[in-house]
Ligand SMILES: CC(=O)SCCNC(=O)CCNC(=O)[C@H](O)C(C)(C)COP(=O)(O)OP(=O)(O)OC[C@H]1O[C@@H](n2cnc3c(N)ncnc32)[C@H](O)[C@@H]1OP(=O)(O)O
């Protein structure tokens with residue numbers, strides 16, 4: 001069995017309060033979703049706005065493998081706008097509960113049914129694939145619901161969908177409900193909302209009961225508490241139910257990050273699959289187990305979803321965790337030094353502090369007595385940037401007590417600052433920036449920025465990190481920390497130190 005995925009990040013996901021994407025952003029996400037392997041992209045709702053139509057047209061023009069779909073009400077205007085956007089299909093949404101029909105549409109049920117069926121016929125006459133959706137299906141009278149779905153199939157709808165619009169299903173009820181509807185003569189889709197945190201469980205039960213397609217959004221974004229999270233459904237199907245989808249699971253993390261960045265909806269660290277902590281471990285017993293055999297505390301490999309495992313330092317570490325981390329940073333320590341570092345990490349934890357990688361490096365350097373080996377010191381950095389200037393930076397460094405002043409230009413202020421630092425160092429060491437990675441830890445323009453870099457000097461590569469509210473300062477500091485570590489090591493090596501760190 002292969003389950004079809006209708007991704008509605010760009011329609012229901014974009015209905016997240018406060019989120020709106022430009023046509024270009026929607027196109028970028030659609031291209032990524034197509035690479036990811038979703039079967040259908042519900043890319044928007046053509047009636048909504050000019051920008052929405054521009055996005056739908058742009059996406060439809062790309063000739064993607066995925067079917068491109070627009071949301072539409074059973075109204076001529078909605079369907080006409082979708083047709084003009086040249087989409088492959090419409091997600092035709094018809095309220096079926098008494099509550100929605102009586103209090104929202106304020107029409108007799110017979111009229112709702114009639115207009116719905118006419119809309120299917122109209123869309124079919126215009127060459128559209130129709131996925132006929134019952135809105136608020138889970139609070140609808142079953143006879144009415146089945147009747148309208150059956151008539152939509154007779155009118156030509158290729159697929160039917162029943163929406164748990166306000167997320168009131170339980171897994172048991174979802175199994176029963178979708179099981180009943182799966183007896184109808186068209187492929188059935190599940191569309192669940194997360195008001196009680198049950199969207200993924202209910203979707204899985206719907207599929208188990210006979211539905212063959214699931215609606216989902218990346219990171220579970222959507223109205224109120226959101227929709228069923230695509231990454232959770234896909235990985236659960238793959239790893240727990242042995243059910244295939246066309247999704248390339250290795251792209252899930254990068255897709256999640258892209259959607260978070262473009263929508264501004266950041267996810268909580270403990271979110272399954274894509275949360276920052278989903279493959280991070282601090283507790284000593286866990287790290288020890290993982291180092292012996294990863295399956296002890298990881299139900300799936302991080303690589304399956306395009307991620308890497310991370311060990312975090314803090315109050316709960318054990319010796320195995322610290323040993324692994326010191327090796328990662330290429331510190332070579334004796335038994336006594338190890339014990340000192342261990343105790344300092346624990347005591348920082350007891351003070352309620354989180355011990356970052358930079359903190360650990362500083363502790364280890366202090367214990368190893370190599371803090372004085374700071375060869376390069378930043379005296380000043382000035383950056384000029386804007387829409388009408390070439391990003392330019394000047395830096396003043398003190399290197400071995402000699403003052404060096406240099407300037408650089410770059411594609412942006414960070415690049416300009418790094419170019420200036422590299423120029424200052426030219427006579428001392430040929431340091432190469434191998435990797436640069438930046439992340440906003442919290443939301444907002446005042447977020448803490450976490451910069452991680454990898455630097456190479458001769459045959460040695462080290463990573464360094466800095467976390468600050470200013471992206472330029474975080475980048476510059478990470479670079480200087482890395483350079484100092486590389487040069488200090490080189491000095492120790494030249495001096496015949498028996499314990500160089502790298
Ligand atoms: C559960 C869901 O996710 S439903 C999808 C929600 N998505 C959206 O709302 C997309 C963004 N919305 C919009 O841009 C606008 O609301 C538009 C363009 C769709 C409509 O704008 P307006 O014409 O100004 O109507 P408004 O938003 O005030 O009210 C919605 C209208 O649609 C009607 N309506 C709502 N759902 C449906 C439906 N499935 N079928 C037919 N009519 C519907 C309502 O009854 C109301 O019409 P009324 O004022 O004649 O009673």
Ligand SMILES: CC(=O)C(=O)O
Nearest residue numbers: 012093135136163165
């Ligand atoms: C159509 C839709 O998004 C819903 O009923 O939840």
